[in-house]
Amino acid sequence: MTAFYPQDPREQTEPFTAAAATDNATRPSSRQGAPGVAAEQARPEAGGHFADDADEQPRLEARRDLAAAHRLAVWHDFSEGIYNHFTLAVPGTNDRFLLPPFGLHWSEIQASQLMTIGFDGKLLAGEGIIQRSAYCIHAPIHAAHAKHQAVFHTHMPYAGALTRLESQHLLALGQTEALLLDQIAYDDAYDGLARDPAEGERLATILGEKTILFMGNHGVLVTGRSAAEAYDRLYTLERAARVQLFALWTGQRLRGLSPAQVDKVQDQIHNTPLHNSPGEQYKPGYQLHFEALRRLLDRREPDYRD
Numbered sequence: 001m002t003a004f005y006p007q008d009p010r011e012q013t014e015p016f017t018a019a020a021a022t023d024n025a026t027r028p029s030s031r032q033g034a035p036g037v038a039a040e041q042a043r044p045e046a047g048g049h050f051a052d053d054a055d056e057q058p059r060l061e062a063r064r065d066l067a068a069a070h071r072l073a074v075w076h077d078f079s080e081g082i083y084n085h086f087t088l089a090v091p092g093t094n095d096r097f098l099l100p101p102f103g104l105h106w107s108e109i110q111a112s113q114l115m116t117i118g119f120d121g122k123l124l125a126g127e128g129i130i131q132r133s134a135y136c137i138h139a140p141i142h143a144a145h146a147k148h149q150a151v152f153h154t155h156m157p158y159a160g161a162l163t164r165l166e167s168q169h170l171l172a173l174g175q176t177e178a179l180l181l182d183q184i185a186y187d188d189a190y191d192g193l194a195r196d197p198a199e200g201e202r203l204a205t206i207l208g209e210k211t212i213l214f215m216g217n218h219g220v221l222v223t224g225r226s227a228a229e230a231y232d233r234l235y236t237l238e239r240a241a242r243v244q245l246f247a248l249w250t251g252q253r254l255r256g257l258s259p260a261q262v263d264k265v266q267d268q269i270h271n272t273p274l275h276n277s278p279g280e281q282y283k284p285g286y287q288l289h290f291e292a293l294r295r296l297l298d299r300r301e302p303d304y305r306d
């Protein structure tokens, strides 16, 4: 995965452009495809909006989910403007993911603007700049395990504050933390900016099959089997971090949970239903949460769907 990167020293300081990743450095001039780009780019666009198989409803919904996640991250103060990265694997594939062009503010991202990027860093559909660290962090994690369909990396303030502490661990202080603790991995060896896929491979190894990575001196990364699961997890993590910091700031002695109490909560979350919807109608909480958030977006910022 490291081989395709050009040795041009400019790549050390400049944003990594999609054009640099194509075999012949030919950048597509339109979404209808161009010489040297993958065959799928030349497909007619369904409804004139999308460049990659968007006639398939799951792929269209994946685009809308990922655009929605960016908009919601602005609402919830998880975003850094144009920086940080959320990516989502293209449904039905195991070698490509969706990424917004670098430079768009997260509050303006639309489904049709998302680029399709191969795990090898090549632009497969769409137009725009590929932020170097977005590829270097996310591609190896997507590739490492099928459960990492959505990979959301932020510098969000409360979880980010914990990563600045000598011990960045989320403490077993309350119910919300108990829901998350068995999913968290910690990287305690900050190694500079992610400018090479080797950094993403290192992070993927530390993350393993867990779904939350505390990146010491840096930020957090959360994964999920869908955008809905990853977003709900990200939201829950930031809320837990915020409450934990509020408790720490009081300066009073903390009321910790015992390992048995944590174990009981984790057993309950894995083995008891959240609600009483029967059989096929049952949706997990993360799905209901994300659907509710998308309904709010549908009313307030419906252009995310376009």
Ligand SMILES: [Zn+2]
Residues within 6 Å of the ligand: 084, 153, 154, 155, 218, 219
């Ligand atoms: Zn970062």
